[in-house]
Amino acid sequence: MKVYYKTLRDLPREELFAPGHRMCAGCGAAIAMRWITKTIGPNAVIVNATGCVEVTTTPYPETAWMHPYIHVAFENSAAVASGVEAAIKTLKKKGRWDAGDSKVVVIAGDGGTYDIGLQSLSGMLERRHGVLYILYDNEAYMNTGIQRSGSTPKYAWTTTTPVGTALRGKVQWKKDIMGIVMAHRVPYAATASVAYILDMVNKIKTALDYTEEGPTFLHIFAPCVPGWRYPENKTVEIARLAVETGYFPLYEWDHGKLKLNPPSNNHLDKSKRKPLKEYLKLQGRFAHLTEQEIAEIEKELDAYWEYLGKLTQL
Amino acid sequence: MSLPKASELPIGAVIPEPGSTRRNKTAGWRTLKPVIHDDRCVRCQLCWLYCPEGTIVEIKGVFKVNGRTYDTKYEINYDYCKGCGICANECPTKAIEMVPEAP
Ligand SMILES: Cc1ncc(C[n+]2csc(CCOP(=O)(O)OP(=O)(O)O)c2C)c(N)n1
Ligand code: SF4
Ligand code: SF4
Ligand code: SF4
Ligand SMILES: [Mg+2]
Numbered sequence: 001m002k003v004y005y006k007t008l009r010d011l012p013r014e015e016l017f018a019p020g021h022r023m024c025a026g027c028g029a030a031i032a033m034r035w036i037t038k039t040i041g042p043n044a045v046i047v048n049a050t051g052c053v054e055v056t057t058t059p060y061p062e063t064a065w066m067h068p069y070i071h072v073a074f075e076n077s078a079a080v081a082s083g084v085e086a087a088i089k090t091l092k093k094k095g096r097w098d099a100g101d102s103k104v105v106v107i108a109g110d111g112g113t114y115d116i117g118l119q120s121l122s123g124m125l126e127r128r129h130g131v132l133y134i135l136y137d138n139e140a141y142m143n144t145g146i147q148r149s150g151s152t153p154k155y156a157w158t159t160t161t162p163v164g165t166a167l168r169g170k171v172q173w174k175k176d177i178m179g180i181v182m183a184h185r186v187p188y189a190a191t192a193s194v195a196y197i198l199d200m201v202n203k204i205k206t207a208l209d210y211t212e213e214g215p216t217f218l219h220i221f222a223p224c225v226p227g228w229r230y231p232e233n234k235t236v237e238i239a240r241l242a243v244e245t246g247y248f249p250l251y252e253w254d255h256g257k258l259k260l261n262p263p264s265n266n267h268l269d270k271s272k273r274k275p276l277k278e279y280l281k282l283q284g285r286f287a288h289l290t291e292q293e294i295a296e297i298e299k300e301l302d303a304y305w306e307y308l309g310k311l312t313q314l
Numbered sequence: 315m316s317l318p319k320a321s322e323l324p325i326g327a328v329i330p331e332p333g334s335t336r337r338n339k340t341a342g343w344r345t346l347k348p349v350i351h352d353d354r355c356v357r358c359q360l361c362w363l364y365c366p367e368g369t370i371v372e373i374k375g376v377f378k379v380n381g382r383t384y385d386t387k388y389e390i391n392y393d394y395c396k397g398c399g400i401c402a403n404e405c406p407t408k409a410i411e412m413v414p415e416a417p
Contacts, residue, residue, distance in 0.1 A: 031364060233399030233403040
């Protein structure tokens with residue numbers, strides 16, 4: 001990643017995302033939107049998939065957005081962005097684009113990315129459109145009432161994976177979306193967290209710059225107050241613990257090289273990671289977990305770290 | 315707010331006024347109100363950094379606090395603060411107190 005902002009003092013001051021939107025108090029995705037808009041600057045077109053962010057920021061006839069913004073459907077944000085990017089390119093060729101170096105940025109949830117929008121994302125990556133695709137991951141279909149998605153972690157409670165005698169929350173493991181994106185050999189893909197803003201904004205800028213070469217992707221971890229069942233002042237604390245326990249490692253894939261970023265760069269050594277329990281225990285969606293189930297999740301996490309370690313050797 | 319007539323609406327759901335959710339003040343969402351005790355604030359910027367609403371405002375100027383001089387001061391825009399308490403939770407010096415709103 002290129003370092004555009006060294007300290008908090010270097011961060012952009014102007015707010016480009018209006019308050020008054022209807023995102024829940026303490027929403028992790030709201031923190032992400034605020035910093036995405038500030039960082040990309042005004043010359044960008046936002047393409048938004050259906051989901052919490054779209055529904056809560058565009059209550060007709062109002063909008064929180066200050067950028068040119070388009071929403072079409074749930075499953076096709078990457079296809080719409082491909083069209084916008086191709087149109088800008090063509091207008092530039094014809095000398096009919098006078099807005100300069102305009103960027104195209106997708107904002108989509110985990111449902112809109114891991115599941116329903118996966119084919120349009122894959123198409124956009126394969127055709128190599130110069131678009132920055134940002135996934136904000138709250139690990140379920142939150143806007144429609146907390147249904148499980150391909151991103152929901154194993155054993156998490158959701159309304160479609162209830163906890164009782166027959167089920168213990170979600171049955172399957174979380175899908176490795178970064179692996180899927182990296183397999184498209186994009187120039188740049190990275191994970192980021194709303195608890196590590198400096199890391200996140202430098203990744204946003206880097207990813208935006210690399211759209212000159214092709215598609216780029218950011219996976220931003222964004223806790224959800226009602227969906228994860230925790231007090232609304234804990235959003236950043238939980239996001240930070242997700243990184244510190246190794247549950248959500250910060251890393252970037254830059255032209256075929258995988259690099260772990262601080263503090264995750266120390267976490268290949270398991271003893272440097274906080275116990276996973278510290279992350280799980282703050283959230284009601286994991287309140288039912290037994291010691292044995294926690295041990296099972298930890299084992300899977302260790303295997304994931306081993307895999308990441310091998311990727312850093314590439 | 316006065317709504318346009320059906321014949322005056324553009325085709326499709328076009329919203330021509332950027333940032334117009336500002337009309338919707340969310341102050342009424344609060345049950346707890348963050349109060350910054352400036353004498354305990356060390357200007358670390360973390361509350362400003364993490365506020366999901368962008369309602370912690372950085373004021374430029376010369377501020378003398380406990381014998382130290384700072385060039386910034388943080389204030390809360392109570393029109394939109396939703397009272398989530400992230401600022402208070404993240405403040406390293408516990409300079410932000412969450413006070414119950416009057417019923
Ligand atoms: C084709 C289609 N199917 C279903 C829906 C209903 N729907 C709207 S938003 C949403 C969930 C979005 O989940 P996600 O992408 O994770 O975003 P979040 O709400 O969690 O931010 C669903 C199922 C829809 N709008 N379109
Ligand atoms: S449901 Fe979750 S993601 Fe949606 S606005 Fe509320 S906190 Fe944010
Ligand atoms: S987090 Fe606390 S110490 Fe830091 S700027 Fe805000 S009020 Fe001041
Ligand atoms: S309580 Fe929440 S919305 Fe209000 S100023 Fe603090 S962080 Fe911002
Ligand atoms: Mg979601």
